[in-house]
Amino acid sequence: xxxxxxxxxxxxxxxxxxxxxxxxxxxxxxxxxxxxxxxxxxxxxxxxxxxxxxxxxxxxxxxxxxxxxxxxxxxxxxxxxxxxxxxxxxxxxxxxxxxxxxxxxxxxxxxxxxxxxxxxxxxxxxxxxxxxxxxxxxxxxxxxxxxxxxxxxxxxxxxxxxxxxxxxxxxxxxxxxxxxxxxxxxxxxxx
Numbered sequence: 260x261x262x263x264x265x266x267x268x269x270x271x272x273x274x275x276x277x278x279x280x281x282x283x284x285x286x287x288x289x290x291x292x293x294x295x296x297x298x299x300x301x302x303x304x305x306x307x308x309x310x311x312x313x314x315x316x317x318x319x320x321x322x323x324x325x326x327x328x329x330x331x332x333x334x335x336x337x338x339x340x341x342x343x344x345x346x347x348x349x350x351x352x353x354x355x356x357x358x359x360x361x362x363x364x365x366x367x368x369x370x371x372x373x374x375x376x377x378x379x380x381x382x383x384x385x386x387x388x389x390x391x392x393x394x395x396x397x398x399x400x401x402x403x404x405x406x407x408x409x410x411x412x413x414x415x416x417x418x419x420x421x422x423x424x425x426x427x428x429x430x431x432x433x434x435x436x437x438x439x440x441x442x443x444x445x446x447x448x449x450x
Contacts, residue, residue, distance in 0.1 A: 267320065270313060277306035277313075307400055314404065318411055324419070328412045335408040340380070343401055347377055350395040367393075380405050 284303025291297065322331075355369040367389065376382040377394030383402025385391055391399050418426040 267317065270317065274310065274313065277309040279306075281306040310400070311403060311407065315407060315411070318408075319415065322411075322415055331412055332408065335405075339401060339404065343380065343395070343398060344378075347394045347398065354394075354396070 280300070280303035282303070283300040284306070287297060287300050292300065351369075351374065354365065354367055355374075356366045357369050360366050360368060370393075373382075373390055373393045376385070376390060377398060380398070380401050382390055382393050383399040418429065421429070
């Protein structure tokens with residue numbers, strides 16, 4: 260049996276700060292703040308990116324080759340989906356209505372087809388806000404997380420044999436590619 264993985268408790272504390280920054284980012288809508296404070300809080304959405312990176316790091320840190328892919332998938336599903344389903348069921352009566360929607364309301368028309376995308380956690384594959392933020396509006400991040408979970412065992416099979424140096428070179432290459440893509444997207448006229 261493999262030795263247990265060393266806990267990374269310091270990273271748990273960083274998760275709290277990232278969540279707090281996301282909270283402050285959303286609170287700017289309700290309580291605008293003056294000057295530099297707003298500039299700092301306006302970048303709070305980076306907390307979501309931090310969570311994605313941290314999740315990938317922790318999953319890679321704790322991965323064991325002896326754990327079958329099906330067990331990995333089941334553990335990820337069991338950890339995330341039950342709470343997602345409860346939050347989704349609680350969100351439906353808050354954000355949806357069968358009645359006519361008054362102008363300026365945050366309510367959405369009840370649409371079982373769109374909500375079904377949230378039930379199967381694929382709403383993040385659409386950019387249309389009515390779909391992307393369907394069900395529990397914050398759950399679009401779970402679409403990304405589930406996709407990362409889907410890829411993780413397969414990417415690990417490629418990177419683990421490369422050892423640290425090879426995996427690091429590939430990681431640096433991916434980061435550079437992301438920056439090049441972002442630079443090209445920003446430089447594109449009319450976008």
